[in-house]
Amino acid sequence: MLPRHDHPIAAIATAPGRGAVGIVRVSGKGLAPLVQRLCGRALKPREATYLPMRDAQGQPIDHGLALFFPGPHSYTGEDVLELQAHGGTVVLQLLLARCLEAAAELESTGQPCLPGLRLAQPGEFTERAFLNDKIDLAQAEAIADLIDASTEAAARSASRSLSGAFSQEIHTLRDALVRLRMLVEATLDFPEEDIDFLQQADARGQLERLQQSLDGVLARAHQGALLREGIKVVIAGQPNAGKSSLLNALAGAELAIVTEIAGTTRDKVQQTIQIEGVPLHVIDTAGLRESEDTVERIGISRAWDEIAAADAVLFLHDLTRQGLDDYRAADDAIRATLTERLPPQVPVIDVWNKTDSAGADLQAEGLRLSARTGDGLDALRRRLLEVAGWQSAPEGLYLARARHVEALQAVGTHLDQAAAQLRAAGPHLDLLAEELRLGQNALNAITGEFTSDDLLGVIFSSFCIGK
Numbered sequence: 309m310l311p312r313h314d315h316p317i318a319a320i321a322t323a324p325g326r327g328a329v330g331i332v333r334v335s336g337k338g339l340a341p342l343v344q345r346l347c348g349r350a351l352k353p354r355e356a357t358y359l360p361m362r363d364a365q366g367q368p369i370d371h372g373l374a375l376f377f378p379g380p381h382s383y384t385g386e387d388v389l390e391l392q393a394h395g396g397t398v399v400l401q402l403l404l405a406r407c408l409e410a411a412a413e414l415e416s417t418g419q420p421c422l423p424g425l426r427l428a429q430p431g432e433f434t435e436r437a438f439l440n441d442k443i444d445l446a447q448a449e450a451i452a453d454l455i456d457a458s459t460e461a462a463a464r465s466a467s468r469s470l471s472g473a474f475s476q477e478i479h480t481l482r483d484a485l486v487r488l489r490m491l492v493e494a495t496l497d498f499p500e501e502d503i504d505f506l507q508q509a510d511a512r513g514q515l516e517r518l519q520q521s522l523d524g525v526l527a528r529a530h531q532g533a534l535l536r537e538g539i540k541v542v543i544a545g546q547p548n549a550g551k552s553s554l555l556n557a558l559a560g561a562e563l564a565i566v567t568e569i570a571g572t573t574r575d576k577v578q579q580t581i582q583i584e585g586v587p588l589h590v591i592d593t594a595g596l597r598e599s600e601d602t603v604e605r606i607g608i609s610r611a612w613d614e615i616a617a618a619d620a621v622l623f624l625h626d627l628t629r630q631g632l633d634d635y636r637a638a639d640d641a642i643r644a645t646l647t648e649r650l651p652p653q654v655p656v657i658d659v660w661n662k663t664d665s666a667g668a669d670l671q672a673e674g675l676r677l678s679a680r681t682g683d684g685l686d687a688l689r690r691r692l693l694e695v696a697g698w699q700s701a702p703e704g705l706y707l708a709r710a711r712h713v714e715a716l717q718a719v720g721t722h723l724d725q726a727a728a729q730l731r732a733a734g735p736h737l738d739l740l741a742e743e744l745r746l747g748q749n750a751l752n753a754i755t756g757e758f759t760s761d762d763l764l765g766v767i768f769s770s771f772c773i774g775k
């Protein structure tokens with residue numbers, strides 16, 4: 309059996325459903341005979357040809373455009389054939405089936421080319437582009453992110469990553485790291501050169517500059533990841549504080565049910581809102597209180613599950629009730645449980661709601677707003693962005709993933725260890741060399757050099773079919 313990547317692959321490349329035009333795409337080595345069989349003629353490279361696309365009996369399935377990209381000058385780096393037909397589900401299915409059938413016919417006539425044309429798995433075209441060095445891993449991820457982008461800012465920065473802006477920064481870091489490694493390795497190989505040699509070459513200065521550049525890239529990657537992934541904000545508080553009203557006000561739509569009856573919200577309601585292009589996944593939860601009602605108790609237990617998984621918690625209070633002892637006691641109890649269950653780095657934002665109907669003399673710390681009138685919402689939006697760590701989009705931002713941020717943090721840890729060795733009185737040069745090597749590995753994992761097959765599988769399988 310051939311290795312997976314040696315089989316030619318075929319798929320419908322356009323979104324399922326009706327469309328003006330739909331594309332069936334085939335990629336593999338040596339597709340020319342298949343082109344001949346499917347199109348009844350050879351095609352000029354990279355030129356659209358209008359022709360009938362026929363079934364096995366010679367009956368036309370459709371009339372459309374055929375395009376042949378001989379490898380390596382194609383999306384995947386292999387031969388690519390595109391059949392651009394009318395975008396109906398059945399037409400495209402028939403064309404796809406015809407491709408598989410024509411390949412099987414060629415095989416049965418003993419043609420040595422084109423063994424085992426099969427349906428492509430999700431992301432497999434792009435995976436081939438990666439394996440054939442058309443793009444690196446960060447660029448492949450940017451393709452998926454561009455397709456999935458839900459805001460203009462996300463799309464523009466994914467496009468910048470795709471054209472290599474992020475990869476370029478990684479290469480620059482890696483080049484500097486490799487220079488430093490060469491210096492250290494040379495010192496290891498020639499022990500008589502000893503530590504003076506490193507001092508003369510200003511190894512410490514080189515490492516410091518590298519750490520500074522890394523910090524810059526990390527900050528930008530973090531912003532890019534924020535733009536892609538957003539943060540999860542959970543609105544929590546006692547029943548009737550106005551949590552559902554606040555979600556609705558932030559979303560600008562009546563999503564969650566609002567009533568004056570305490571305990572209205574039973575199950576979580578989630579909405580992604582955007583502030584300056586940053587996606588915030590806001591979740592309204594059941595009001596927190598002691599309850600005998602079975603359904604409400606399940607809702608409250610789910611609320612705590614959501615809170616435990618939050619990046620930030622909006623602790624909502626009712627200004628009109630802040631003077632009541634019972635109310636304050638219940639809030640204190642909630643705060644105690646929040647402190648107990650939340651990791652210390654998760655911020656809790658205190659927000660007092662219903663300013664429109666509370667007296668001016670009331671004292672309360674935290675933000676004040678009215679979900680009803682919208683007063684104070686802008687300040688809350690700004691606070692949320694601040695908590696998310698968003699520093700208003702710098703020019704030329706690129707999209708990044710949490711995976712990239714984690715890898716860059718790992719590089720930082722190795723560089724810190726390396727710096728500690730360099731500063732030590734009797735530095736262990738072999739340990740220093742090892743930290744630098746590990747740092748380089750972590751950088752390589754971003755662009756996909758020496759990345760494990762498992763990780764590649766996870767990344768590409770999240771693509772859509774035909775991509």
Ligand SMILES: Nc1nc2c(c(=O)[nH]1)N(C=O)[C@@H](CNc1ccc(C(=O)N[C@@H](CCC(=O)O)C(=O)O)cc1)CN2
Nearest residue numbers: 321331333377380381382383384385390392442451775
């Ligand atoms: N019809 C169609 N549109 C599409 C795609 C496609 O596969 N088919 N793409 C699929 O995602 C994207 C474009 N991606 C592509 C990337 C490289 C090449 C290509 O032919 N590259 C050659 C030549 C480059 C050049 O002339 O500068 C090469 O790399 O050598 C084609 C499409 C978006 N639009």
Ligand SMILES: Nc1nc2c(ncn2[C@@H]2O[C@H](COP(=O)(O)OP(=O)(O)OP(=O)(O)O)[C@@H](O)[C@H]2O)c(=O)[nH]1
Nearest residue numbers: 548549550551552553567568571572573595679680
């Ligand atoms: N005056 C005033 N009333 C508000 C405001 N926000 C919400 N309310 C009212 O407070 C009551 C409760 O609002 P909800 O949004 O359902 O409160 P909740 O916190 O989701 O309640 P549960 O689902 O019971 O947990 C409703 O009668 C709302 O109209 C506000 O800003 N001002």
